[in-house]
Amino acid sequence: DAKTTQPPSMDCAEGRAANLPCNHSTISGNEYVYWYRQIHSQGPQYIIHGLKNNETNEMASLIITEDRKSSTLILPHATLRDTAVYYCIVRASSTGNQFYFGTGTSLTVIP
């Protein structure tokens, strides 16, 4: 699996967009980018995933660069409930359910 690099922590003002970067410079052509988040002491929650194209759902948008070496998760209007640890994971479809979560980015939304 490709290694991912995320900043350890970020702050965002409530109501503003939160942009969480992820570097995955060694990503292979068949590897998906997944984002999960974990609110304290709860199970990780799936947010979004993508392969090549940008993706949007009711929770967030995922922007993947053309060379696929980095991506950005965008929470368009951050709320206090978005305070969590966000994990960027790169994973090939052929490699089962063994996800490597890393240390993630601790996002704090400030009132």
Add this chain to the structure above:
Amino acid sequence: KAGVTQTPRYLIKTRGQQVTLSCSPISGHRSVSWYQQTPGQGLQFLFEYFSETQRNKGNFPGRFSGRQFSNSRSEMNVSTLELGDSALYLCASSLRQPKGAGANVLTFGAGSRLTVL
């Protein structure tokens, strides 16, 4: 649609005891994975099951074992508990079989928090 259900949510054991944790996946999901989360090591993969067969195993000692039943429910067992086994144990289910085509979205349960004294 019910989510992934893990029981018990909290439990306290003493060193040397053994523990069994249960996971009921989302209806229709046949893949079940287990993860351990500790403050020092983060989220670590334990094992995954599909169709009652263990398909992959993480780097954990043999004291950690699991199984899956015909209804896709899964249990994991830890024998001879050590203090370092204190952790949040998370179960995740997915619709896609391991190594199948396409994206693989895991849905996690709330976890079972084990404290070993």
